[in-house]
Amino acid sequence: MLAIMKEIPDRLTIGELSARSGMAASALRYYEELGLISSTRTAGGQRRYARATLRRVAFVRAAQQVGLSLDEAREAMARLPADRAPNAREWSRVARRWEARVEERIAELQRLKERLGGCVGCGCLSLQKCRLYNPGDQVAERGPGPRHLIEDVPLSS
Amino acid sequence: MLAIMKEIPDRLTIGELSARSGMAASALRYYEELGLISSTRTAGGQRRYARATLRRVAFVRAAQQVGLSLDEAREAMARLPADRAPNAREWSRVARRWEARVEERIAELQRLKERLGGCVGCGCLSLQKCRLYNPGDQVAERGPGPRHLIEDVPLSS
DNA sequence: CCTTGACCTCAAGCACACTTGAAGTAGCAG
DNA sequence: CTGCTACTTCAAGTGTGCTTGAGGTCAAGG
Numbered sequence: 001m002l003a004i005m006k007e008i009p010d011r012l013t014i015g016e017l018s019a020r021s022g023m024a025a026s027a028l029r030y031y032e033e034l035g036l037i038s039s040t041r042t043a044g045g046q047r048r049y050a051r052a053t054l055r056r057v058a059f060v061r062a063a064q065q066v067g068l069s070l071d072e073a074r075e076a077m078a079r080l081p082a083d084r085a086p087n088a089r090e091w092s093r094v095a096r097r098w099e100a101r102v103e104e105r106i107a108e109l110q111r112l113k114e115r116l117g118g119c120v121g122c123g124c125l126s127l128q129k130c131r132l133y134n135p136g137d138q139v140a141e142r143g144p145g146p147r148h149l150i151e152d153v154p155l156s157s
Numbered sequence: 158m159l160a161i162m163k164e165i166p167d168r169l170t171i172g173e174l175s176a177r178s179g180m181a182a183s184a185l186r187y188y189e190e191l192g193l194i195s196s197t198r199t200a201g202g203q204r205r206y207a208r209a210t211l212r213r214v215a216f217v218r219a220a221q222q223v224g225l226s227l228d229e230a231r232e233a234m235a236r237l238p239a240d241r242a243p244n245a246r247e248w249s250r251v252a253r254r255w256e257a258r259v260e261e262r263i264a265e266l267q268r269l270k271e272r273l274g275g276c277v278g279c280g281c282l283s284l285q286k287c288r289l290y291n292p293g294d295q296v297a298e299r300g301p302g303p304r305h306l307i308e309d310v311p312l313s314s
Numbered sequence: 315c316c317t318t319g320a321c322c323t324c325a326a327g328c329a330c331a332c333t334t335g336a337a338g339t340a341g342c343a344g
Numbered sequence: 345c346t347g348c349t350a351c352t353t354c355a356a357g358t359g360t361g362c363t364t365g366a367g368g369t370c371a372a373g374g
Contacts, residue, residue: 044340046351102270112219149167201370203321
């Protein structure tokens with residue numbers, strides 16, 4: 001189990017990287033074109049990726065989940081070594097920026113969740129009167145309904 | 158303050174809706190084309206929106222944040238009345254589906270956050286040995302670094 | 315009434331993130 | 345050495361979510 005693992009080769013073909021990362025080969029070529037990942041070439045011109053590339057691809061996927069563009073992901077990764085795993089110092093520099101972003105996004109969603117569930121959750125079914133979600137009572141609309149759950153964010157800045 | 162509020166008219170022009178929703182007028186026309194919102198027309202053919210449309214636009218924005226496409230947003234809103242605020246029953250039906258989605262997304266991000274902060278946060282700087290993030294010790298790569306923070310999700314399904 | 319700014323339609327364009335297709339080459343198993 | 349699959353490049357196409365521009369009309373203040 002230790003000796004004969006001809007899987008996990010040192011340099012991955014694009015097909016192997018694709019299989020292991022879950023990204024289409026075309027997407028990986030695209031990423032390389034954008035400078036998100038890099039490869040060496042064989043004598044015949046085929047790409048070979050360092051295994052660390054797997055981590056970079058995963059990083060990109062994660063970045064996209066947080067709402068970063070590929071360009072922003074590239075910027076973030078510029079601080080990480082391309083060909084080896086990052087050390088603690090390198091990693092924490094990058095991770096800290098990320099955490100802020102992730103937390104921001106989590107907070108955003110939690111606010112949304114509150115607005116969604118609030119009135120229904122608070123059990124007040126005569127929704128017009130709910131001070132919690134009708135602050136200042138400045139709702140001028142007829143008809144029942146949890147007006148302030150989703151509505152009219154001023155955006156006055 | 159109650160009498161002379163000629164703001165908050167009953168039917169909004171596209172410009173007013175744009176200003177109050179923060180969406181460009183072109184985007185609102187696009188939404189209307191897709192059936193996300195609707196309008197009546199003046200004799201001259203200009204759009205006039207019910208104020209409830211403001212809520213629908215906000216709903217769309219929120220939906221996008223959660224990762225829904227405009228098409229999915231339209232589907233979700235199909236269960237809400239187009240021209241008035243939803244009542245509690247109508248609202249809770251829709252909100253419940255949403256909450257699941259939002260929570261799912263929050264959970265996703267929190268998992269990501271843990272993977273990001275984990276090793277750095279746990280204070281273990283000789284990262285090779287960290288059992289927490291190096292489970293089973295099956296890492297075959299040279300060099301230091303928090304390998305399992307971001308790497309090689311098998312995706313074997 | 316007249317001007318002016320907000321509105322109208324329709325077609326085209328754009329940015330992002332890829333995918334697809336054509337035509338050809340590399341590399342490995344037998 | 346053959347044959348087959350995985351690879352190569354380059355150009356063009358796709359889907360989503362809009363924006364822009366041309367050419368024209370509406371509606372409200374002066």
